Amino acid sequence: MRESVTKVFYISLAIAILFIVWGVVPEETWPNWNLNEVTGNIQGFLVSKFGWFYLLSATSFLIFAAFLVVSKYGNIVLGKDGDEPEYNYLTWFGMLFSAGMGIGLVFWGAAEPISHFNAPPYDVEGQSEAGRVAMRYSFFHWGLHPWGIYAILALALAYFQFRKDYPGLISSTLKPLFGDKMDNTYGTVVNTIAVFATIFGVATSLGLGAQQISSGLGFVNENLENTVNLQLIIIAVVTVLFMLSALTGLNRGIKYLSTTNIILMFVLFAFMLFAGPTNFIMNYFTTTLGSYVQNLPSMSFRTTPFSPENTEWLEGWTIFYWAWWIAWAPFVGMFIARVSRGRTVREFVIGVLLVPTIFGALWFSAFGGSAISLEYHHDMNIQSVVEEVGEEGALFTVLENYPFSLITTLLTILLISTFFITSADSATFVLGMQTTGGSLNPNLRVKLSWGVVQSATAAVLLWQGGLGALQTASIIAAFPFAFVLILIIFSLVKAFREEARNYPLRRKKREE
Structure with missing residues (x-):
């Protein structure tokens, strides 16, 4: 163990343990300095003063990803020339989707649209307009923007690792800008920031899953109360x-669980659809x-400078979602980079952006649409039950309002559990890579x-404040890493320009 780990492991582990210890200290011991109080104040400052920064950053990442699809850099292979993809499309989509937002999609699939339906982001006329806005914003929060964020970092990691033979580290993606400095203190700082963004981003999902x-x-057995x-215990x-x-490795445990996730999701989706x-x-x-x-452009840049009463919704x-995606x-x-070797830049970006976005939209339409239909067409107050x-x-x-509710509820619990295991297993792999020099x-x-x-x-955050504490952790962790992602865009552009200049020379040599 001592031979393989880096300084990032020891520094990150020490700070993470201190955070956990801080979280279990009773509130009365440190009334003004307990974890929930301090992180809540930081989160309040960030969202009130830098909400515009999260919005601009997330939209910029998506614009850059879209540019790569139509650019001359689209044919660059994420690997050596001639490398073939390691996984077929079905397995690839399953692995990236399971890691990307599985638990969250199940958690919010019905909850978010019905919440927006009853409390829209701005004043609307009538329930029909509220319904249109509710689903549109659900698509918006789970669509192209999060996958644009993922695509930028995954693309950079895959390119520098598999084509340039750099270590699979976040710091390696900044070498075109900072050179060998990323092998020392600069790199340690960047990788440590990435480790903490990962810990808090994944902890949020694990908390939601639990x-x-x-x-x-509790729905299966009324004697079980949904308590912390x-x-x-579930965690x-x-x-x-x-x-x-994790003992079985990437090609067995995560691969098979990801396929199971996709099958279970499709079964539940097909049931609700029909x-x-x-x-x-x-x-x-x-x-x-x-x-x-x-409406994508207007939603992407929407703030509320003249409507402070709507700031809380935003x-x-x-802002929570954009921070959560950046933290993730x-x-x-x-993880996506690790399973995407051999694909071209264009193929990679199109696959990462479009397939999960369309499936996510169908998922929200089925479960959120069914929830809204129960309220709109059948006068059922789903929101009051949710509250x-x-x-x-x-x-x-x-699910209780449709046939076979016990079976579908059990299948949903199984799906969340497999997503939980997949996300946590994938995260341990990623954190292991990041703290062992990219192994x-x-x-x-x-x-x-x-x-x-x-x-x-995840346990500490749940114990400290439930969903609110989970959201707070994501927003804080995302802030410093957003700057790293911005630098990665400039680094990629510089590397791709050099690639474009050298590519004709390599092609000429192969022809000779």
């Missing part, structure tokens, strides 16, 4: 399971997709160490 599994068990204690049990998965209001769902999807594309939804970028980006049991219970509340096969003890840390972090 909340929803707990809620689902039950959520902590402990799933921690053991994902550590067992058991629910099918015609309404597909009409809703179609019209919202067009509205999403049409900060609680859009090191984890998802490194009583929490956002994590929205999906189960919808593609990190030391098992290193991965298990990070597994314990990320689960403990």
